[in-house]
Amino acid sequence: MLLAADVGNTNVVFALIDQGEIKARWRIASDPRRTGDEYAVWLLQLAEFQGFDSGDIDQVIIGSVVPRAIHNLTVLSEKYLGITPLIAGQGAAEWGFELDIEQPSSLGADRALNTIAAHEKYEGDLIVIDFGTATTFDVVDFNGAYKGGIIAPGINLSLDALVGNTAKLPRIAIEKPGSDSVIGRNTEDQMLIGVFWGYVSLIEGLIARMKKEIGRPATVVATGGLAVLFDEHTDLFDQVDSDLTLNGLGILAGRSA
Template sequence: MLLVADVGNTNVVFALFDDESGADRRPVRARWRIATDPRRTGDEYAVWLLQLLSVEGVTKDSITRIVIGSVVPRAEHNLTVLAEKYFGITPLFAGQGEAGWGFSIDVEQPSSLGADRALNCIAAHALYEGDLIVVDFGTATKFEAIDFTGAYKGGIIAPGINLSLDALVGRTAKLPRIAIRAPDTDSVIGRNTEDQMLIGVYWGYVAMMEGLIAKMRAEIGRPTRVIATGGLAVLFDRHTDIFDEVEADLTIRGLAILADRIAR
């Protein structure tokens, strides 16, 4: 089996795939999420992960390949310890060595493209034809422009909605902390403080996305499909028709596709 790990700034997502061809549409057998902490040791990861594998009826010996995509360099050593000490496998890191990206990165600083963004490009191009825009809701919200050849043409980085809310609450004395959710109505005139905050954050974010995507589509100048991924994609998809597809597992599927390319 193939074990992949998507190491983001907020969470590390581990996912398990059966070791067969067709990673672009292969079902994800299991996925688990843990808060990102660069201080977490390989032994601590193992205590947590081996128990979860056991719940799924998977032995550690059935793991034959491990691929990691990371935007947190300080976490990489401990994940390597996890792979080598407990699975006897030297992990591959996406974008490094034989796990190079394999597509054109047509921007001024190609080396600055984060692993998560590159993996989204790989998966989106494998799943869909033509020009694409990928919107990834993470700690930051990223917009990626991918042309019909699979080349990365550039994108946008915006504060994630939770970062925006943290800044709003943290820099004011009386505004309360609220949970991110879809407003109860389409009204944008709130009748109390909490509703006004939710409207500002939620509908403000929808307007930002729709405006930026419209500008990107106009600049690309060709029909463009918009793919959304990340934990909040479904939440926003309920109140905008800007997304053509929602692919919750885009990043981890990119890791599986990359692993299959290496195995061939």
Template sequence: MLLAIDVGNTNVVFAMFDGENMRTRWRIATDPRRTGDEYAVWLIQLMQIEGIERADVTAMIVSSVVPRTRHNLEVLAQKYFGVTPLFAGEGAAAWDFEIDVDEPRSLGADRAVNALAAHAKYPGDLIVIDFGTATTFDVVDSGGAYKGGIIAPGINLSLDALVNNTAKLPRIAIEAPRSNSVTGRNTEDQMLIGVFWGYVAMMEGLVARLKAEIGRPARVIATGGLAVLFGAHSDIFDEVDGDLTLQGLAMLARRAGAA
């Protein structure tokens, strides 16, 4: 089985693949100080609950935007599973598509993996929106080339900035407003309207500008933790594919002959 690991700024997601099928996944908060031994204690217990043995893991691939986690994940792979991990974009797992931007090496591994997976799954020109710590918009042409994109603050970052830099505003949960009215009658509703519908308006406006710039029909793919929430309140998404990054990692591992 393949262990695929997506290291983001907020969470690390572990997924087990049996061939092309994702059997299960788990999530833990990102902490660069977490050792390989600590990962192992947590992960192996969860594997046992799912009936997965350590010996079942025959390959591991990692996509990371947090360089300080690398060594500890290498320890996890080598000490507890006896495998040498692949890292997305390196060696046998190097990108096999064009990255047509000014500084190709600056492209985050997660965004490149999303581009790979989206092109493999969906036809035509694509706009891939990933809801993470930051919200990214990535443009992939019909030939699979990565053409560039946009980085915006994630909605939770926006809310944190609002709460942390004001004296009296309370912390609220990210959810859809209870009514369609955009005239809030209390502080909490006004904050939620501003954050939620403001974010929807930002997404819709940027997608419209990207489509105009592409000049051809483009399919919009949403992924990441909040994709489902926003997908229920905007018609800009053609597909909501929450596991796109993990699926891309599995594809990359298979191309490298590791799964």
């Protein structure tokens, strides 16, 4: 069984994957100071609570956009599981696809893993949108090559900046406004319209521009926590795949076995 760790700027997601199927997943806040011992106490107890035996884990892969976290997760793997982990993008776990961009080494592990999984699962040219701390838009051509993309502030990051830099605006939850009107009648409605429909407009505009530049039909694949929210209230996406990054880790680990 494979233990996959997807380390983002906000959360670390661990998953147990058996023959390509995700059997369990757990999430913890990202903190590069968290030690391998702390990870072990938290993770191995959760696995046991759900009936999994750490002795069944025979492979570990780490994909991280937080370089400082890799060492402590390596300690977790080697000290508590007796396994030298694969590091996504390095050594036996090199990406294995063309990076047709000016600075290949700058591509985040999450975006590379999304590229692998999206090309494996969907045909033709792809636009992959990942709603994380940042919202990223990535173009993958029909041969699986990574062609470039866009990085935009994540919607929560945008809301934090709005609330944190104003004296009177309240904290609001991100959700679809109760009305389809884009003329708000009170402060909270006006904020929600700006955040939700403003972000929808950003996504629509960027997708349209990317499709025009690609010049061929492109399938839009969305992943990340807020993909479902936008999918429920718009028709922006052709596919919503919440486990795209974890699936990328599983595919990469399978190729490296």
